[in-house]
Amino acid sequence: MSDTALLAVRGLAKRYGATPVFSGIDLTLARGEVVALLGASGVGKSSLLNCIAGLDVADAGEIRLLGQVVGQLAEPQAAALRRTSLGFVFQAFHLLPHLSVADNVALPLLLLGQREPAAVDARVAEVLAGVGLAGYQARRPRELSGGQLQRVAIARALVHRPALILADEPTGNLDPHSAAQVLDLLFAQVRQNGAGCLIVTHSDEAARRADRVLRLLGDGVRAEAPAA
Numbered sequence: 001m002s003d004t005a006l007l008a009v010r011g012l013a014k015r016y017g018a019t020p021v022f023s024g025i026d027l028t029l030a031r032g033e034v035v036a037l038l039g040a041s042g043v044g045k046s047s048l049l050n051c052i053a054g055l056d057v058a059d060a061g062e063i064r065l066l067g068q069v070v071g072q073l074a075e076p077q078a079a080a081l082r083r084t085s086l087g088f089v090f091q092a093f094h095l096l097p098h099l100s101v102a103d104n105v106a107l108p109l110l111l112l113g114q115r116e117p118a119a120v121d122a123r124v125a126e127v128l129a130g131v132g133l134a135g136y137q138a139r140r141p142r143e144l145s146g147g148q149l150q151r152v153a154i155a156r157a158l159v160h161r162p163a164l165i166l167a168d169e170p171t172g173n174l175d176p177h178s179a180a181q182v183l184d185l186l187f188a189q190v191r192q193n194g195a196g197c198l199i200v201t202h203s204d205e206a207a208r209r210a211d212r213v214l215r216l217l218g219d220g221v222r223a224e225a226p227a228a
C-alpha cells in the first residue's frame, strides 16, 4: 500500500539538540486526499511538514514520496522530486516583495526549467483565475490584502500541478471571512487538480472540510473523527 500512496511516513523522529520533538510518526496520504493535521502548540506540526518538504531534516524514519524513499536518493534527485511533486503554502505567505504577482506565481515553473513565455503566461493566468485573481498579474504583493496574498501563494503552490500540497496554517494570518474564502479556494483547487493536501491547522472549519483528521502527539499520530 505504501508503494502506491502519495506520501508514506514511517517512524519519523525529530529533535532539536537534546530536546525531542516527536518520534514514531507514521502517516499515509492517498492521491487526491485532503488530510488535516491538528495538535497542541509546539508539538511539532510545522517541523513535521518541514521534514516532509525537505526544509528540515528528520533524525530517524523514512519519508516515501510517490513511492520513492527520499532519503535514499542523492540530494539533486531528492530536490528534483520535491520540486516536481510538492507545493507549499506558508502561514506568512512568503511571496517575494520585489516581484510581481505573475513572477511570484511563475517561480516553480521557472525552477522546473519551463521558460517558454507564452506557456508560462497562460498557465499563470489560468491558475490566478482559479483563485479569483484574474488580471492581477502586474500587481506587487504590497498592493494586495492578506486574503489576496494567500490566494497568490496558493496559485504559486499549484502552478506546476504538484501531486502533494503541504499547507502550514494557511489561514492563520487571515480574518475569519478571508480564512473561509481561502480554505474554500485551496480545497477546491486541490481537488480540481487531483492533488493530495496535508494541512496543518488550528481551524475547526479546515478540519471539517478535510477527508480525514489526524492529531499529532509527541509519540505518534492519532486518527480523529472529523468534526460534525
Ligand SMILES: Nc1ncnc2c1ncn2[C@@H]1O[C@H](COP(=O)(O)OP(=O)(O)OP(=O)(O)O)[C@@H](O)[C@H]1O
Pocket: 016, 021, 039, 040, 041, 042, 043, 044, 045, 046, 047, 048
Ligand atoms: N529551529 C529550531 N530550533 C530549535 N527548536 C525548534 C526549532 N524549530 C522549532 N523548535 C521547537 O520545536 C518544537 C516544535 O515546534 P513546531 O513549530 O514544529 O510546533 P507546532 O506544533 O507547529 O507549533 P504551533 O502550533 O505553535 O505553530 C517547539 O518546542 C519549538 O520551540
